[in-house]
Amino acid sequence: MQLIRPFHPRCGEDFEFLERLNSWRGDVVLVLDGQGHRCSFPLEWTDMAPVDAFVAAAGGGCPYRTGDLVELADLVAARVPGGRGGVGGMAP
Structure with missing residues (x-):
């Protein structure tokens, strides 16, 4: 695995x-x-x-799922001083 x-x-x-x-x-x-x-x-x-449908449809052109990128953006925003605390300034 x-x-x-x-x-x-x-x-x-x-x-x-x-x-x-x-x-x-x-x-x-x-x-x-x-x-x-x-x-x-x-x-x-x-x-x-199971293979994520978006990743499969992207045919290797996009290895990241949208949810993963949003989660990463939230993690970065939480660590940046004065960060807005979420994607687009929205609270998680």
């Missing part, structure tokens, strides 16, 4: 799949990393998730 979340520091890393679970926030995969440590990731952050 590979982590494909573009903004995650471990993106592209391979993990040994252990189990798929349903948690309060949705489907999660339990994995082992290269050092044998157990960790979990949301299913949609992995290559086990």
